[in-house]
Amino acid sequence: MRLSWLFCLFLLSQDDVAARLKAEKWRGVQYLVEKGEGSRAALQEATKGGDRDVTFYAQAALAELDSLRAGGHSTVPRTTGTQAQAARVVADLFKSAGLSFSLDSLPEKSLTLPDGLTFAEALDAVSQELNVEFVQDDKGTWKPGGPFNKVPRFSSGSVRARMEGVVGGTTWNPGLPPTRHLWLTGNLQGFFSRFRAPVLYADLRVLEALDEHGRDLRWHRDWHEDSIHAQEERRERDASFIVALKAPDLKTTRVACLRLAADFCFKKKEDRITFDKVAGARSVRTVVGDVEATLLRAGMEGDVFRVDVKVKAPGVDARIPGNEERRELGIRLLDAEGRAWERSGGGYGSDGRESTYESEFKNRAGAGPPATVTFSMITEVEVRSVYFEFRDLNLP
Numbered sequence: 001m002r003l004s005w006l007f008c009l010f011l012l013s014q015d016d017v018a019a020r021l022k023a024e025k026w027r028g029v030q031y032l033v034e035k036g037e038g039s040r041a042a043l044q045e046a047t048k049g050g051d052r053d054v055t056f057y058a059q060a061a062l063a064e065l066d067s068l069r070a071g072g073h074s075t076v077p078r079t080t081g082t083q084a085q086a087a088r089v090v091a092d093l094f095k096s097a098g099l100s101f102s103l104d105s106l107p108e109k110s111l112t113l114p115d116g117l118t119f120a121e122a123l124d125a126v127s128q129e130l131n132v133e134f135v136q137d138d139k140g141t142w143k144p145g146g147p148f149n150k151v152p153r154f155s156s157g158s159v160r161a162r163m164e165g166v167v168g169g170t171t172w173n174p175g176l177p178p179t180r181h182l183w184l185t186g187n188l189q190g191f192f193s194r195f196r197a198p199v200l201y202a203d204l205r206v207l208e209a210l211d212e213h214g215r216d217l218r219w220h221r222d223w224h225e226d227s228i229h230a231q232e233e234r235r236e237r238d239a240s241f242i243v244a245l246k247a248p249d250l251k252t253t254r255v256a257c258l259r260l261a262a263d264f265c266f267k268k269k270e271d272r273i274t275f276d277k278v279a280g281a282r283s284v285r286t287v288v289g290d291v292e293a294t295l296l297r298a299g300m301e302g303d304v305f306r307v308d309v310k311v312k313a314p315g316v317d318a319r320i321p322g323n324e325e326r327r328e329l330g331i332r333l334l335d336a337e338g339r340a341w342e343r344s345g346g347g348y349g350s351d352g353r354e355s356t357y358e359s360e361f362k363n364r365a366g367a368g369p370p371a372t373v374t375f376s377m378i379t380e381v382e383v384r385s386v387y388f389e390f391r392d393l394n395l396p
Contacts, residue, residue, distance in 0.1 A: 017042040018049060021057040026156040029057050030118055033064045033157070034075070040065055056207065056259055060387035063261075064157065067384045071196065076158050079122050081115035086130055089113055093122055094142055097158065101142040107132065120155035154388045160189040161388050168395045170250065180247035182217065182255070182395060188239045188262060200265045200381060201315030204241055207387075208259040211252040217245040255393040262386045265314070269380035270321055275373045278307070278333075289379030291319065296356070298373060304344060304360040305370050307331060311377065312354045319378040331375045333361045335368035 017039065020028040032039040039061065046058035068075065076097045082089060087103050089111045094101040097119050107130050113122055127133055127148050135145035152163040165185040172178050209217035221244055243258070273288050275281065278298040285294045296308040309331060313319060320329055328348075333341040341361035349356045361370075 017058070018046045018051070018054045021046065021054045021061075022051065025053075025057060026060075029061045029064070030157055032061045033068075037065065037069070052208065056387070056389075059261075063385040063387055067195075067386075070382070070384065076119040079113050079115060079117040081113065083110065083112040085109070086111040086126075090126055093119065093126065099142055100140060103144065105144050106130070118156060119158045120160045123160065124153060124155045152390050152393055154390060156388070159386055159388060161390075162187050162189070163390050163393060166255075166393055166395055178250055180250055180252055182245040182247060182252075184243040184245070184255070184258070184393065186241050186243075186390075188241060195264060195266075195384070197266050200267050200378065201318035202239060202265065203263045203314060204243070205261045205263065206243060206245075206258070207261055208257060209243075209245055209255065210257045211247060212254040212256045213251065214256070215248055215252070217247055217252070217255065220244050220246055253395055255390070255395070257389065257391060258393065259389040260387070262388070263383050264386065265318075265381040265383050267378050268382045269378070270376060271379040272374055272376050273311075273379075276371065278373050279370055288377075290314070290381070291316075291377055291379045293377075295373060298370070301360075304362055305333060305341060307333060307359045307361065307373055308356065309359075309373070309375070310354060310356045313377075313379075314353070315381070316353060316355050317350055319381075321376055321378060329355075329357045329375050329377075331357060331359045331373060333359075333370050334372045334374065336371040337368060339365065339367035341365075341367055341370065 017032065020031065022028075024031070032043060043058045043062050043065075047055050047062070049055065079093070079096075082092070086109050087106050090103055090106060091101065093113075109130070111126065111129060113125065117125065123134060130144075131148045133145045133148055134142050136142055149162070149164075154161040163184060163186045165183075167183045167185075169181045169183075170178050171181065206219035209219060211217055241260075241262075243260070245255070269289060271288050273286065273291065273293045275284055275286070275295045275298075278295065279300075281295050281298045283294060283296060285292065287293075291311060291313040293312075294310045296310055298307045299305065309329065311319075311329070331343070331346075333343075335341075342364045344360050344362045346357065346359040348358070
């Protein structure tokens, strides 16, 4: 009898979680994340239900718990009700998040923050009240920027995103219905600085896209276009993103719901990928971790030994270790004794998911016949996902 009673209590806790997520949405997500690991079992059950709203918010909460458990980032305390000069309120807000800041040009006025806001909610509230966008400089310091931009936004926990542009276009093909294309561009703010470890690369998934009639908008993507682009050469802590959608017909005038997941990937394992007996080889394939490598061809061409290699993996160009430009795979051609041929030239091509490397080698040091092609790559990554959404995006 006691076991049955405990089982019923567990079921009620699952129902409570689903009801909270349905009613409170992102506030419910933050509440359950702040409850910690005690929420995990009920959240996992909530993802199995038939309500896609509950499933999405439960997945979002679980992703936050996973990142916290892995030590990926720290939580930021909620605001306590305060009223003071704007500089003091904003300074306390950035201090609570452990962020560097400079507020020299902040408007001088009194500012009130209500109790219980998350960092992202509070920063958006401050931006709107002061008519100021806060931006990061090339050293990662937050400071006042231009005027507040009245665009669709997302704010939850420490995550902020905004939609900066929606472009529409129509293709007409003889004998076929017209196709409506949509391109949505936005900005992920502060995502990269929320993680302690350096981000190897980031990717974007469209989980759900619906128009105002409840119809699916189909996600499509050309791999030569980055879905998330971090401007790391300027050490920016944010990134731009682009979402390309196709509408079923010209009746679509609004994106009613767009749910996204940003997958931030971190180095987990580096390994060597090796091909043996390479002379005359053609289309030899191997898989190491989540990297698929193919030795397309290897053999003498005149006075050089040519090696063509194709590697395929998510974020493939970011997986080359110790290479800032990420254009040189570091392919080595060795004889049976491990003596190296000298690389004399080559080329590179990539579409963002597959990269092809062409290398030419000359035997200037008296090495033996080619026996092995080898190179290093990051073959396994750890993924930490961040969920966010936009509502009611009007199309041009």
